[in-house]
Amino acid sequence: MHIRTGDTVVVIRGEQVGERGEVQRVLLGRFGGRMRGKPNPNNVRVIVAGVNLITKHQRRTGNVRTQTGRIEREAPIHISNVMLICPHCGKPTRVGHQILEGGVKVRQCKNEECRQTMD
Numbered sequence: 001m002h003i004r005t006g007d008t009v010v011v012i013r014g015e016q017v018g019e020r021g022e023v024q025r026v027l028l029g030r031f032g033g034r035m036r037g038k039p040n041p042n043n044v045r046v047i048v049a050g051v052n053l054i055t056k057h058q059r060r061t062g063n064v065r066t067q068t069g070r071i072e073r074e075a076p077i078h079i080s081n082v083m084l085i086c087p088h089c090g091k092p093t094r095v096g097h098q099i100l101e102g103g104v105k106v107r108q109c110k111n112e113e114c115r116q117t118m119d
Contacts, residue, residue: 045076
């Protein structure tokens with residue numbers, strides 16, 4: 001994956017264009033039907049802190065102590081609608097992969113001025 005938990009991203013499509021935030025979670029989609037349970041690379045979503053906020057109306061259920069009322073939380077965004085921000089140059093960038101001499105695979109900034117590894 002080119003985006004991981006803890007990365008800083010910017011939204012490039014949708015209502016929140018231009019907003020930045022840190023990736024809290026990466027949600028891998030799953031197939032249904034015959035291929036049930038296998039990862040679906042077309043349905044990968046991310047939860048970004050402070051972006052795509054929704055209001056969930058939660059009511060009390062049984063004797064469980066849950067938060068009730070209107071709860072504001074982040075909704076998932078499709079991974080194609082966010083772009084990684086390089087920690088070195090601070091610009092949105094595409095990600096390349098490079099294998100170092102120890103067999104370690106690292107991510108690399110594709111900006112012409114930067115070209116530094118991100119890991």
